[in-house]
Amino acid sequence: xxxxxxxxxxxxxxxxxxxxxxxxxxxxxxxxxxxxxxxxxxxxxxxxxxxxxxxxxxxxxxxxxxxxxxxxxxxxxxxxxxxxxxxxxxxxxxxxxxxxxxxxxxxxxxxxxxxxxxxxxxxxxxxxxxxxxxxxxxxxxxxxxxxxxxxxxxxxxxxxxxxxxxxxxxxxxxxxxxxxxxxxxxxxxxxxxxxxxxxxxxxxxxxxxxxxxxxxxxxxxxxxxxxxxxxxxxxxxxxxxxxxxxxxxxxxxxxxxxxxxxxxxxxxxxxxxxxxxxxxxxxxxxxxxxxxxxx
Numbered sequence: 001x002x003x004x005x006x007x008x009x010x011x012x013x014x015x016x017x018x019x020x021x022x023x024x025x026x027x028x029x030x031x032x033x034x035x036x037x038x039x040x041x042x043x044x045x046x047x048x049x050x051x052x053x054x055x056x057x058x059x060x061x062x063x064x065x066x067x068x069x070x071x072x073x074x075x076x077x078x079x080x081x082x083x084x085x086x087x088x089x090x091x092x093x094x095x096x097x098x099x100x101x102x103x104x105x106x107x108x109x110x111x112x113x114x115x116x117x118x119x120x121x122x123x124x125x126x127x128x129x130x131x132x133x134x135x136x137x138x139x140x141x142x143x144x145x146x147x148x149x150x151x152x153x154x155x156x157x158x159x160x161x162x163x164x165x166x167x168x169x170x171x172x173x174x175x176x177x178x179x180x181x182x183x184x185x186x187x188x189x190x191x192x193x194x195x196x197x198x199x200x201x202x203x204x205x206x207x208x209x210x211x212x213x214x215x216x217x218x219x220x221x222x223x224x225x226x227x228x229x230x231x232x233x234x235x236x237x238x239x240x241x242x243x244x245x246x247x248x249x250x251x252x253x254x255x256x257x258x259x260x261x262x263x264x265x266x267x268x269x270x271x272x273x274x275x276x277x278x279x280x281x282x283x284x285x286x287x288x289x290x291x292x293x294x295x
Contacts, residue, residue: 092180093124184199209290236282257270
């Protein structure tokens, strides 16, 4: 059924790196929800695979001593959604990955695979952009960490060096403490569909809950890679919570998004829903944060 040259099963992170050095043409397989489908379609025919599936050290979510949230790259979507640390501090990420595919995909698909694909439609990606996530990569030269916005290079390509694997996704305390967020996926179907557009918004409000101290707005499918709407974010910082503020922020995203025409939706439609989804997600984030509207 699957045309592969060889399958090597890593027994540890160090062993995985050694296998990738020994077999430089080999491709990494985690849950297999993408790679195996592509092989069956003939797109990776004759490939050598290095499987990370047995590396339990890369699974799970934990709160580190400095309150950084660490998500192992092999953690499945369903485990992220149900994890108590995620639910307490960044529940919106659990809600976002719960929109991936169907239950079977969410049980086997991993957040590391979802981000390493480099596709702009990945449901986890825009929310991780909104949380200022840091990607941890381990390779022959050791561990390096880089902001997720630097990890994505272009459509379908991420900054993975030879014999390097993604080992974790980190959300620093300063990135989530005091923030509330909401993610909206717009798709042609309610389930089992790729996003036509995804929008994830986080807000941090003033102590009296009447002012937006900070706002982060991230998109998937609004450009070739996931992106932040930086002009819209700047337009909202420090403003009173009011309908006019929400309208201003939502309308300003057009200075940032660069969607394209495709068979799923036209550029004009994606620009329209970019504004609509931002306003809806922003309103819900403010509600979750206990926001009080300015009279």
